Amino acid sequence: MAKKENQQPDNHVGEVVSRSEQFIEKNMTKIGLVILGVFIIVAGIFAYKRFVSEPKAREAAAKVYLAEDKFIQELDSAALNGNGANEMGLLAVIKKYSGSDASNLAKAYAGICYYNLGEYQKAIDHLKGFSSKENMVAPSITRLIGDCYVQLKKYEEAVGYFEKAAAAASNDAITPGCLIKAGRVYEELKQYDKALAAYKQVKEKYYTSMEANTVEADIIRVKSKGAK
Numbered sequence: 001m002a003k004k005e006n007q008q009p010d011n012h013v014g015e016v017v018s019r020s021e022q023f024i025e026k027n028m029t030k031i032g033l034v035i036l037g038v039f040i041i042v043a044g045i046f047a048y049k050r051f052v053s054e055p056k057a058r059e060a061a062a063k064v065y066l067a068e069d070k071f072i073q074e075l076d077s078a079a080l081n082g083n084g085a086n087e088m089g090l091l092a093v094i095k096k097y098s099g100s101d102a103s104n105l106a107k108a109y110a111g112i113c114y115y116n117l118g119e120y121q122k123a124i125d126h127l128k129g130f131s132s133k134e135n136m137v138a139p140s141i142t143r144l145i146g147d148c149y150v151q152l153k154k155y156e157e158a159v160g161y162f163e164k165a166a167a168a169a170s171n172d173a174i175t176p177g178c179l180i181k182a183g184r185v186y187e188e189l190k191q192y193d194k195a196l197a198a199y200k201q202v203k204e205k206y207y208t209s210m211e212a213n214t215v216e217a218d219i220i221r222v223k224s225k226g227a228k
Contacts, residue, residue: 127148172206
């Protein structure tokens with residue numbers, strides 16, 4: 001199913017990630033969330049006892065599983081709203097099972113769906129409601145909040161979330177990409193010294209990452225703008 005892709009990125013900020021990077025990042029986030037969803041359904045069922053009775057926990061897990069299937073297929077509207085009959089959508093799961101692990105996970109799924117649909121403020125609202133200690137999923141969600149703010153042209157907020165995600169991840173898989181994004185947004189804000197500092201971190205601290213192979217071009221560009 002084709003996505004809504006009518007948003008044209010700004011000249012500089014739109015280069016935060018290439019199309020291929022966007023595809024990889026979006027699907028890496030989904031993979032991490034699906035793994036988390038499996039944990040909830042299979043093993044995490046016991047954790048529900050802190051909030052609700054065991055039968056209701058199973059019910060919540062089953063409902064989010066059905067919505068998750070639509071999410072994986074990238075049927076974003078269906079995932080959010082369900083079919084109005086037998087399948088409960090993510091929004092209904094969030095409301096009905098408030099306080100549960102299933103509701104928490106549904107917020108992350110819903111946020112990504114809204115992002116895909118171009119409803120960035122709604123995406124932010126749901127993503128901010130999600131919490132996780134998982135060291136790949138949590139920074140990925142934080143980074144996606146930054147992406148939402150870029151689309152809304154709220155660059156100061158965006159760069160804060162990119163830096164927060166970079167620090168939280170502290171690994172070659174996520175941090176360098178977040179730093180590159182932060183650098184590009186700093187360039188948009190004409191804060192060239194901060195952009196240079198972000199790029200240098202990639203080059204010097206994450207030198208084995210994929211981004212380190214191309215960050216020299218970013219360094220040269222931002223120096224040409226006066227960064228020291």
